[in-house]
Amino acid sequence: MNRYIKAMEIGLAHEKEGISYFELLNQIEAQLGYEFSLGAESSFFEWFIDNFSSGIGKLNMSHFKRDILRYLEDKEINDIDPEFGKYKALMAILNKPYRLDGHAAKQYLDYQELVESRQMAQDAREASREANRKASKSIRLAVWAIVVSAAVGLFSIIIDLVAFSKSPVPPYDVKIMEDKTRTQQLEKENGQLKEELYRAEMMLETQVSDSISN
Numbered sequence: 001m002n003r004y005i006k007a008m009e010i011g012l013a014h015e016k017e018g019i020s021y022f023e024l025l026n027q028i029e030a031q032l033g034y035e036f037s038l039g040a041e042s043s044f045f046e047w048f049i050d051n052f053s054s055g056i057g058k059l060n061m062s063h064f065k066r067d068i069l070r071y072l073e074d075k076e077i078n079d080i081d082p083e084f085g086k087y088k089a090l091m092a093i094l095n096k097p098y099r100l101d102g103h104a105a106k107q108y109l110d111y112q113e114l115v116e117s118r119q120m121a122q123d124a125r126e127a128s129r130e131a132n133r134k135a136s137k138s139i140r141l142a143v144w145a146i147v148v149s150a151a152v153g154l155f156s157i158i159i160d161l162v163a164f165s166k167s168p169v170p171p172y173d174v175k176i177m178e179d180k181t182r183t184q185q186l187e188k189e190n191g192q193l194k195e196e197l198y199r200a201e202m203m204l205e206t207q208v209s210d211s212i213s214n
Contacts, residue, residue: 003028003040004047008108011052011100018097021048038076045072051104054096064090 001009006028011019019027025044029035036044045068049059067090100108 001032003032003034003036003044005108005111006032007044007048008051008100008104008111011098012105012108014097015099015105018054018099020097021045021052021094024048024052024098038072041075042069042072048098051101052098053101054093054098056096059093064093 007024010024010027010031025036025041071090
C-alpha cells in the first residue's frame with residue numbers, strides 16, 4: 001500500500017475528530033515502515049493540502065511555501081526550530097486537526113471496492129481451479145475403476161477358458177479305481193455271514209427232529 005492510500009485510510013478513520021499533519025505523518029511511517037525523505041514529504045505535503053481541510057478551511061500553500069521549504073530543509077538536517085518567525089505559525093497550523101475531504105474519501109472507498117472486487121475474482125478463480133482439480137481427480141478414479149473392472153472381467157474369462165480347455169470331451173473316459181482292501185473285507189464278511197446262516201439252519205433242523213421224536 002502506498003503512502004497516499006494509507007493517508008486516506010487513516011484520515012477516514014479519524015473523520016470525526018480529525019488528525020494533525022504531524023500525527024498523520026507519524027502513523028504512515030509507523031504502519032508502512034517508511035521514512036519520508038525531503039522530496040517525498042514535499043510532494044506529500046502538497047497532496048495533503050489538496051485532500052485535507054481544517055476547521056478554518058484550506059491551508060494556503062502559496063502563503064506558507066517559503067516556510068514549508070525551510071521547515072523541510074531543517075527537518076532534513078534534523079534542526080527544526082519551531083520558534084523561528086513564521087515557522088512557529090506553520091507548526092501551530094499543522095498541529096491542528098485536519099479531516100479528509102469528501103472527494104478523497106470517495107476515492108478511497110472506490111479503491112476499497114476495487115480491491116474487494118479483485119479479491120472476489122481471485123477467490124472465484126481459486127474456487128474454479130479447485131473444482132477442476134476435484135473433477136479431474138474424480139474422472140481419473142472413475143477411469144481406474146473401469147480399467148480395474150475390465151481387467152477383472154478379462155481375467156475371469158481367461159480362467160474359464162483355461163478350465164474349459166482342461167475339461168473332458170464326450171464321450172467321457174470314465175475310469176473305475178478298484179479298492180482291493182475293501183473288496184477283501186466284504187468277501188470276509190460275506191463268508192462269516194454264510195457260516196452263521198449255516199449254523200442257524202443246522203440248529204433249526206436239530207430242534208425239528210427232536211420235536212418229531214418226542
